[in-house]
Amino acid sequence: MHASELETTEYGGASDNRMNSSAQPDLSIRLEQVGHRFGTRKVFSGIDLEVAAGQVCTVTGPNGSGKSTLLRIVAGLLAPSEGTVSVKANGQVRSADARRDFLGYVSPDLTLYKELSAAENLQFFGRLRGITLTRDDLIERLTQVGLRGRGRDLVGTYSSGMRQRLKYAFALLANPPILLLDEPTANLDVSGIAIVETIVAAQKSRAGGGLTIIATNEPRELEWGDMTVRVDAEA
Amino acid sequence: MTTFENAASETRVSWWQQTFALLAKDLKAELRTKVAISAVGVFTFASLLLLGLATAVLKEVPTIKLLGLSYPATLDQLLGKQQPAWDSPSKLGMLWVLFCFAAFAGLAHSFVHEEETNTVTALRLSMSAGAVYTGKLLFNLIVLLVIMLVVTPVYIAMTGMKIGSPFVFLAVMLSGGVCLAATATIIAALAAKAQGTGALYGALGLPLLLVFLLLLMNAAGTVYVENAPTLRIVKDVGGLFSFGVLIISMSAMLFHFVWEE
């Protein structure tokens, strides 16, 4: 029964990016009255949200309030029980299947293949997206997430922090204009957190402006956002 | 920061490319871990042994052939006692029963593994449902064909099964392989999504397998008929093959619903 609240909060003097003239009008995400239930249990309802290019939106709320579910819905992995989701990329509204070409998704429930090495994982997922990674490409991407030199190791031997870093390499394979991050710094050490912060900043300032949605309760991550949506658990 | 070009473009990767990428990945992982092949192989050889022991007493009924007619060669035959029907069509049927059980022991792995290790999300984000289905189907088909290739000669040596007309035999074996792989794949997808145990997988697959075996036994009969009319061969083997084709068609149309949430 409880709707979310949409607040536009200004942090650290960041300007309202909707006035940024280089923001793409053809990249946006809009949610209208989105709600979801699992069986008879209602998770949330009445979420309205609009995120434009060059913006970072944070989604926050108590445990179990449905932040991850909301992100899955935006990613097109889950069809919402109510409401509509419009994801516009490259000027066109994309269906749930099609929008996956334009987004990168990082989440605790995302898992890569343990029986393959990091390099093999990236090569496989790259092939699925039509991207052929040369050895140099692989080195560069692994370096970007701080896994240089560990490319040949099986992911099964990775620590949880390393797996988290690899997820970013996975998400960034196609250099997507949209990033959806669920608990972005989970399991990460100080250098890992710095890497994520760099990625988020780069996404925002890229040509045309990228779009990021972060689901988190960490105050440090909430600071990265230009706007915040609060999802409250149903009574 | 990175200097990659924006690779998120309008052109989507071709479906075949994705299928073969998935197939290659599955084969590579399989060669590394050998889970599916072991499960299927161990089960098959154990069953073969069991079968060999159980049927050691059943021998091909000897007859004396004179002037194109068969005459009874043992006292039991002369007295008209019933002989156990352990002839080549039955042996072929038994071989396929073996393959059915083996398939249902090992071919679920392709989907169940993805569900258990939760790599489904990564796959869903990267490739289309249709390509997933085809990739998994081809993987199961390859595993099954490998097993068939290894087991059939051993079985022939063990039981003395005859091949009959080689062309028809090959057609029956290949059609059977396609049907079995198709059935196993879609049922595995369903059972994996239902988070079912092996029991659910077996329960769901059994009726389909029974129909498949009926069609197969019918086709197996043709293999051993000498100079069978081509029309009959086409009808029987075609009937078997059509089962596989229809299962694949229905699965291809419906897989999207199983795979997506």
Added chain:
Amino acid sequence: MGLLMGLMIYGAFFYAGGALGFNASGDIARIVFFHVPCAILSSVCYAVGAWFAVVYLFKKYPRRKALEIDAKSGIAMELGFLFCTLGTITGSIFAGMQWNSYWNWDPREISIVIMLLLYASYLVLRAALAGKPEQRAKLAAVYALVALVPAQYLIWAITRIVPSTMHPKNPLFEKESLSLSYKIVLYSSFLAFTLLYMWLSQLRFRAYKVRTRLEGKRG
């Protein structure tokens, strides 16, 4: 109420059937009044179940309506299971009386038993997913449609492919071989069974609606 009337007609013909069956080839043939409608109805039920499965998957409805469609599909399959069981039993009784053995591995017998297993597997799938209605609906619908392939082979192909069957060829469809009284009883028994099916499915559907309403109130 109209359906209750149907049930009364059904009851009435029960008795008439017994009396009029004289004109058929011996008393045994009376079982046809029960066996044939059951067997045919079980295939019809599958068709109904498959139809609702298609509607559920391919047309978008709001959640409550979609689950009702799934319920209708499930009910059709349950009743199909029921009629298939009755058909198998009546067929077996007939075989026992006609040829003195209750089971013969005849193709028709085999195919009806496999059909029975098919229904049973469907119900097992539904049972395994009891707690998750949407997933159950989706996966059950997919299974019903995939299993449509072997079902078609069972109903149509097996008896044509495997040449020898003891099952009577279909004397019912040859107009000359049926006497008038036999026909009357036969057609009305078709009608009676169909009405029975409709009545049962309406009843089950009403029970489903009541149950979901209760759950909604409690939840």
